[in-house]
Amino acid sequence: MSAPSPVSRVPIPAPRSPRGAMRLVALAAALLLQAWPAAPQTVSFKLSPPAAKPRLGEPFKLRVELTGPAGYSVRPDTSAFSGDVFEILGAKKISSKTSGPLRTDVFDLSVSGFDIGVSTFPETTWLLEKGAELKEARSPSFQLEIMPVFDEKTEPEGIRDIRPPFKFIPWLWLLAGLLAAAFAARYLYLRYAPRAVSAGADLAPDTRSPYKKASDSLDELAASGLWEEGKVKEFYSRLTDIFRGYLDGQFGIKAELMTTNRITKELRATGADIKTVIQARELLEKADLAKFAKLKPEAKEHDADISSLKGLLLFYARKAESSKQAADADAAPAAGGTRP
Numbered sequence: 001m002s003a004p005s006p007v008s009r010v011p012i013p014a015p016r017s018p019r020g021a022m023r024l025v026a027l028a029a030a031l032l033l034q035a036w037p038a039a040p041q042t043v044s045f046k047l048s049p050p051a052a053k054p055r056l057g058e059p060f061k062l063r064v065e066l067t068g069p070a071g072y073s074v075r076p077d078t079s080a081f082s083g084d085v086f087e088i089l090g091a092k093k094i095s096s097k098t099s100g101p102l103r104t105d106v107f108d109l110s111v112s113g114f115d116i117g118v119s120t121f122p123e124t125t126w127l128l129e130k131g132a133e134l135k136e137a138r139s140p141s142f143q144l145e146i147m148p149v150f151d152e153k154t155e156p157e158g159i160r161d162i163r164p165p166f167k168f169i170p171w172l173w174l175l176a177g178l179l180a181a182a183f184a185a186r187y188l189y190l191r192y193a194p195r196a197v198s199a200g201a202d203l204a205p206d207t208r209s210p211y212k213k214a215s216d217s218l219d220e221l222a223a224s225g226l227w228e229e230g231k232v233k234e235f236y237s238r239l240t241d242i243f244r245g246y247l248d249g250q251f252g253i254k255a256e257l258m259t260t261n262r263i264t265k266e267l268r269a270t271g272a273d274i275k276t277v278i279q280a281r282e283l284l285e286k287a288d289l290a291k292f293a294k295l296k297p298e299a300k301e302h303d304a305d306i307s308s309l310k311g312l313l314l315f316y317a318r319k320a321e322s323s324k325q326a327a328d329a330d331a332a333p334a335a336g337g338t339r340p
Contacts (some may be wrong), residue, residue, distance in 0.1 A: 043068040043128070043137040053147045056116055059089055062109040064124075064139060070103040072128040077136070079264045079274070079281045080125040085115040085146075087261055088124075090285055110289075113146040120144075210249030211317035217242045218309060227302045233294075235302075236287035243284070243309060250320050260284040271323075276315055283308050 046065040054060035066074055076091045089110040096105045113119065121144050128135040208216070221242065226235040244255035244263070253266045264281045268274075283305060289295035297305075 043126075045137075045139040047139060047142060049142075049144055053145050054111075054113055055147045056149050057112060057114060058149075059110050059112050062111050062121075063094075064107045064109060065104060066107070066126060066137075066139070067102055067104045068128060068137070070098050070101055072103075072130045072135070074105045074126060074128055076107065076109065077125040077127045077274075077278065078285065079268070079277050081122070081261065082265075083122045085119040086111055086113050086121055086144075087259065090289055113144070116146055116148050118143055118145045209317075210246050211313055213249065214242050214246035214313050215310070217245075218306065218313070222306050227299075232296060233291050236290040236305075239305065239309060240284060240287045243280075243312065246313060246316070250316060260288055270316070270319060272316070272319060276312070279308065280312055283312070 044067045046067075048063040048065070050060045050062070064076075068074065076088070078088045078091065081088050089112060091110070092108045094106040094108055096103065098104075109124075111121075120141050123138045123141050126137045126139065128137060206213070218239075221235070221238050224235075224238075226232075226238070241256075244258075247253040247255045247263070247266070251266075251270060253263070255263050255266070258266070260281060263284060264277060267277045267280055286295070286297070286305070290297065
């Protein structure tokens, strides 16, 4: 594939007033797509941040209007998004209109900011697909101010530090209670600990592969009835825990405490193709919305998400096995001292 074409930017006039910048920031950038089969074609962007300044940690909408050649489907590549301050939680297409050789798609990006003050929202990669053809375009970066959770000017009665009134603390009674709890804990330990140890000694070690463990856990989740009971948040928490645990056992990726964006970067380091990485990120982002934004998926999405995770587990298990076989094949000639 040829090297990316140089990027040209359209000059943007400075806003006349801070208030005008708050209401609407329109940024346009024209850049050449890579290796188009015909004459060079362009993609332009118009970005509209929210009218009100977003607050720390609260999701807000960023509207993106993308105009490019007709015949290509467009979607944001959230797996390639890299920003220390901002994170894309999801994307929704609002409208699509074709006019001659051009088509304009409008998206709403759900975004959260995690630093107070003016920060740079980084360039965002957009994928344009036409059959087996895959191209990239990047929307420009821009400045955006994140406000604190509480505004001291408009919310003077917010949370503030106070000095509690002096209270007498019954130290003697507290000490007596602690001693009683210590004696009770010692009694319970001496009575039940040996029995628990002997019972645990009969347990056989779990020799299942990471893929087998994750598959068994996924089957248990499918039969747990959480979805049928309306416990959608618990369902997606266990779904992502299974995937995160598998990544730890198979690749040593400590995904339990990682954000979705960080996990996506680790998955790309495994050598997986971009479509599989995007599939994993979309599943994790959907689970995040169900757990933290109270997203209510449709009933049919239960089976689809179970099937999606099964496919991801199978893909990465085969990927790990292929890498192991390749490493063994390289090690075999070294052990013999010669390479054919």
